[in-house]
Amino acid sequence: MSPAKTTAQRQAEFRARKAAEQATEVRGIFAHPDDHTEVKEAAAKIARRRMRLAKRDAG
Numbered sequence: 001m002s003p004a005k006t007t008a009q010r011q012a013e014f015r016a017r018k019a020a021e022q023a024t025e026v027r028g029i030f031a032h033p034d035d036h037t038e039v040k041e042a043a044a045k046i047a048r049r050r051m052r053l054a055k056r057d058a059g
Contacts, residue, residue, distance in 0.1 A: 005013075018025070031039050 015025075029039070
């Protein structure tokens with residue numbers, strides 16, 4: 001059994017996976033706490049649209 005990974009190791013692997021997907025982290029966006037869910041849903045919708053278009057173009 002391998003030893004448990006540190007938080008820094010897990011974060012580094014996560015960032016590497018996102019970089020491989022050509023995803024960039026967006027920081028510095030401030031929204032009212034009541035808008036948090038709506039902002040996350042909008043980002044997810046954009047990501048789904050991008051995946052759908054990528055599948056269509058690949059097929």
